[in-house]
Amino acid sequence: MGAGVMKKGAGGGRRRRARRGGAQPMAEINVTPFVDVMLVLLIIFMVSAPLMTVGVPVELPKTAAGALPGEQEEPLAITITAEGTVMIQKTEVARVDLVGRLRAIAAEREGDRVFLRADGSVSYEDVVQVMGALNRAGFSNIGLVTDTGGPALDAETETTGN
Numbered sequence: 001m002g003a004g005v006m007k008k009g010a011g012g013g014r015r016r017r018a019r020r021g022g023a024q025p026m027a028e029i030n031v032t033p034f035v036d037v038m039l040v041l042l043i044i045f046m047v048s049a050p051l052m053t054v055g056v057p058v059e060l061p062k063t064a065a066g067a068l069p070g071e072q073e074e075p076l077a078i079t080i081t082a083e084g085t086v087m088i089q090k091t092e093v094a095r096v097d098l099v100g101r102l103r104a105i106a107a108e109r110e111g112d113r114v115f116l117r118a119d120g121s122v123s124y125e126d127v128v129q130v131m132g133a134l135n136r137a138g139f140s141n142i143g144l145v146t147d148t149g150g151p152a153l154d155a156e157t158e159t160t161g162n
Contacts, residue, residue, distance in 0.1 A: 058082065061120040062150030075143070076105060080118040080130060098130070102137030112138060117145040 058081055079087040086093050093101055106112070114134055118127045134142055 058117055058119040059121070060117065060145060060147045062148065063146040064148070064150055064152040075111070076109070076114040076139070077145075078114060078116050078130060078134065080116075080122050080126060082119040082121050084122065084126060086130060095129075095133075098133045099137050102134060102139065106138040111141070113141040113143065114139045115143045115145050 058079060077089055081087065086095055086098055088101060088105070116127070116131065116134070118130075131142055
């Protein structure tokens with residue numbers, strides 16, 4: 001695998017390697033260090049990927065709606081927890097300060113898309129009040145975040161049992 005020095009044997013005989021034009025290039029490549037590094041990187045990414053999700057843990061309601069198309073700018077996430085706490089990304093905000101904070105954020109952002117996440121136990125009134133605050137602050141493109149797998153509520157799936 002590697003190059004080495006040939007030693008003289010005890011019987012006085014010499015073995016020689018015929019060399020032409022100097023040192024011969026090594027014909028094998030040792031890929032073991034490369035594989036080791038790649039496996040370590042794979043494990044690091046597998047462990048860190050679930051930790052990269054932004055948001056506050058809430059139990060989202062389930063619907064049959066599809067996902068919204070992606071955007072270049074990271075959308076703003078507003079969360080209403082089960083206790084009724086309103087959070088912008090991961091920062092808790094008092095409801096009286098919500099419109100002012102949102103207006104300051106809207107002035108810095110290019111897009112007006114915002115994702116509203118609300119725990120399934122939060123009342124409809126609380127969700128609508130936060131949506132009104134978003135609208136007053138200049139965010140008109142509001143996406144409600146849900147989990148998939150909920151009832152479809154259409155006649156086709158009800159009769160077929162899917």
